[in-house]
Amino acid sequence: MANKELIYLFPCLAEQRKKVLQEIQKKYPLVQVVPITCAGRFNTSVALKLIHEGAKGVIVLGCEPGDCHYREGSAISERRFLLTKYTLKAFGIEEDRFQALWHKPSDVKKTMADIDLFIERISTFDTKGGSNEKAN
Amino acid sequence: MKKQIEQNVQQLLTQIWKPGDLIIAWKNASLPGHRTPAFLYRKEDIQDIVFDSFCDISLAKYLNERNRQEILPPHFKGKIHIVCKPCDAKSVMQTFSDQQISETLVNLIVVACDGIIDRKKIEKHCDQSIVDMQETDFQILCTDISGKEYVFEKRESWLRKCEDARNCDLPYYYGYYFVGDEKEYRTRLKHRYQTHKKLPQDTMSPKELQQKIHQELSRCIRCNACRNICPACFCSDQCVFDKPKERAKLVENQVTTENTILYHMIRFHHIAPNCTGCGECERACPKDIPLHIFFEYFNRCMEEEFGYKPGKTNDERQKLLSYNLGEDLV
Ligand code: SF4
Ligand code: SF4
Numbered sequence A: 001m002a003n004k005e006l007i008y009l010f011p012c013l014a015e016q017r018k019k020v021l022q023e024i025q026k027k028y029p030l031v032q033v034v035p036i037t038c039a040g041r042f043n044t045s046v047a048l049k050l051i052h053e054g055a056k057g058v059i060v061l062g063c064e065p066g067d068c069h070y071r072e073g074s075a076i077s078e079r080r081f082l083l084t085k086y087t088l089k090a091f092g093i094e095e096d097r098f099q100a101l102w103h104k105p106s107d108v109k110k111t112m113a114d115i116d117l118f119i120e121r122i123s124t125f126d127t128k129g130g131s132n133e134k135a136n
Numbered sequence B: 001m002k003k004q005i006e007q008n009v010q011q012l013l014t015q016i017w018k019p020g021d022l023i024i025a026w027k028n029a030s031l032p033g034h035r036t037p038a039f040l041y042r043k044e045d046i047q048d049i050v051f052d053s054f055c056d057i058s059l060a061k062y063l064n065e066r067n068r069q070e071i072l073p074p075h076f077k078g079k080i081h082i083v084c085k086p087c088d089a090k091s092v093m094q095t096f097s098d099q100q101i102s103e104t105l106v107n108l109i110v111v112a113c114d115g116i117i118d119r120k121k122i123e124k125h126c127d128q129s130i131v132d133m134q135e136t137d138f139q140i141l142c143t144d145i146s147g148k149e150y151v152f153e154k155r156e157s158w159l160r161k162c163e164d165a166r167n168c169d170l171p172y173y174y175g176y177y178f179v180g181d182e183k184e185y186r187t188r189l190k191h192r193y194q195t196h197k198k199l200p201q202d203t204m205s206p207k208e209l210q211q212k213i214h215q216e217l218s219r220c221i222r223c224n225a226c227r228n229i230c231p232a233c234f235c236s237d238q239c240v241f242d243k244p245k246e247r248a249k250l251v252e253n254q255v256t257t258e259n260t261i262l263y264h265m266i267r268f269h270h271i272a273p274n275c276t277g278c279g280e281c282e283r284a285c286p287k288d289i290p291l292h293i294f295f296e297y298f299n300r301c302m303e304e305e306f307g308y309k310p311g312k313t314n315d316e317r318q319k320l321l322s323y324n325l326g327e328d329l330v
């Protein structure tokens, strides 16, 4: 289901991040943007599913724990995201394929720098993240 | 020795039982070496209770909301007396801290346990089906259908969890009855083997690990036994794997190895913060899939990274569900 080579980006407060998102899509047309309400509400099983089915990487873009509009949202999710990374590791998938970035919506420069870094890092990985047909 | 413990359990229950209460314990089953859950409402039935090295089923599962509704009669007002091994007591603690049942409803009776036999290990070594299985102090005696006799050392036929004495720790909880000598039990634990075994995640490269997982999980038939038996899984009615119509389908119904891997990935991801390492999932699996390579790994992660051991106490809120502003993140 997931499109190969695609990178999925889940930003919170997409309205306020319009500028960053436009810039990202111009630079990386393969990034698929799916707006969410709060990073704390992100269902990490979806990230596992996407990566397992072949997406190259998943980024969640949220506000710093503490700046979160829903107070604890991003703090709880930070723990959950750590667990997601361990889940990938437990199944032999590169944990770097999943990344949470915490930036203020107005901080275009820093966000772009981090996304550049992320895309550079995962570009060395195979297309397929999950244990795959090749495995047998 | 074992008989003594059995008698003590019965004696204790006779004392604390009141009309209208329910007792959850083990009783004999018709197959050799099997013990089955018993739900007792009458005083006369207390003498049917057994406890020996074959009581492998964890009864903690019956306390959570959904299962309770299935076993309790309508308008049940009494107390539930539940007999547990120390490792199952952790699952009960987890049930408390997940707020599945109130502590005031439950009388927890923890029995000094000295290792439980893994029937699958024994069956593997017998040529034909077993018709008789008995235990002595250190050995298991089996007879198969052709009359051939086998002798197994108990220590070598334990369940995997019994080999690591940390699984047998008693919970930090004020209100349980302990059957046996608690002091002696604690000293005995100190002399038992306590170490983390090496897991494939430590020794294999990611590619090899993927291959191994692929190989093992290709046998899985998605019977859901591992999910249904798990004492820590409690949202059975709204399980993500069950309601494909109302929500996005996370895992397709088709049983392919790819889907199976995703199924287990999501299941263990969900259960990791609650998993006490009780090993029930592996025991229930009809296909002998070594699920410990996942849950033992996650147990270790929770302990080392989050400093949190599921099932240690009755009121620790699950780490991934609660956060107080200003608290350290991990
Ligand atoms: S893990 Fe410990 S308490 Fe649990 S069955 Fe084995 S020996 Fe008994
Ligand atoms: S019990 Fe075993 S066969 Fe059944 S779903 Fe779980 S792992 Fe698969």
Ligand code: SF4
Residues within 6 Å of the ligand: B226, B229, B230, B231, B232, B233, B271, B274, B275, B276, B277, B278, B279, B280, B281, B282, B295
């Ligand atoms: S996942 Fe397995 S080991 Fe963990 S609590 Fe559930 S049944 Fe026990």
